[in-house]
Amino acid sequence: MRATARITATAVGGATALPVLDGDGPFELRRSRSYGGQARVCVLGAMSAPLGGDRLRIEVTAEQGAHLHVTSAAATVALRGPTREHATYDVRLTVAEGARLHWLPKPLISAARSNLRQTCAVDLATTARLVLREEQVLGRAHEPPGRLTGRLTVRRDGRLLLDQRTEYGPGAASWDGPAVLGGHRAVGQLLVVDPALAGERSGVRLFGGDPGAGEAVLTPLTGPAILVTAVAPDLLALRRLLDAAHMIYNVKANGS
Structure with missing residues (x-):
């Protein structure tokens, strides 16, 4: 299956409109109640995906001055499917001058025998603001994980801010060792x-x-930006660590 979903947010009179809200394949896009001048979109899964061989893509654009919040209704589960070919899930985020984007999807679960290659490419203008959260669970309860390869690339004003690649599961080197996950899932x-x-x-x-019980590290980046990386035995512990770090950002941003 090949499917592409598109979201475009535009600033209109102190609020944010959604002139493009185009779901496709497993992506059903639903407007949520706005919050102040922020438009909110929830991505619903209309069918099981990604499966082996699927080619999925989401394109999100926050135009100048827009404020957009995107989340999902449930976790995304990568499954093996009818073919052993890998699946791809590509996310493209573009944030213009003075725009803000919160990209906060529910976790991605790598089920046994799945093979997913996920990428996220972000292009930010100089005055753009971004909050991006990624959470991955390696294997469902009482099962080993599938193969999960990810890459996150962020550019600000055309300059590379972050380029990160991760590999977990069967065939990935030392992914479960003390230098990477240390047994966490x-x-x-x-x-x-x-x-x-x-x-x-x-x-x-x-x-x-x-x-x-899990650990996290907050690292300042040249940008201005901060990156928090966390590992934990389960999703609940992981979310607690990321939420604690997010609170630190909120204090700094509000000048408290």
Whole structure:
């Protein structure tokens, strides 16, 4: 199956309109109630996907001055499907001058014997703001994970801000060793790019005092931006770590 969904947000008189809301294949796009000047969209899964051989893509554009929040209704589950060919799931996010995008989908679950290649490419204008969260669960309950390869590329004002590649599951080198996941099965990250962080000199910060319960590290990036990477035994512990780091960003952004 090949499917592409498109979302475009436009600033109109202090609010944000959605002139393009085009779902396709497994993607059903639903408007949620707006919050202030922020438009909200929820991605619903109309069928099981991605399966082996699927080619899926989501394109999101926040035009100048727009404020867009995108989430999903449920976790995405990567399954083997009728073919052993890998599936692809590509996300393209574009945020213009003065625009804000919150990309906060539910977790991705890599089921046994699946093979998914996921990419996320982000293009930001100089005054754009982005909050991006990714959460991945390796294997459903009492099963091993499938193969999951991911790449996150972020450019700000045409310059590379972040280029990160990850590989987990069968065939990936040392993915479950102490230098990568250390036996954990939930991994995630939170990326914040915001001009309000300019001039911040805070260093690396650790979250979580018990390695067995999960740990996270907040790293400042040149941007201005921060990246939080977390590993945990389960999704609940992972979300707690990412939420704690997000709270730190909110304090900085609000000048408290």
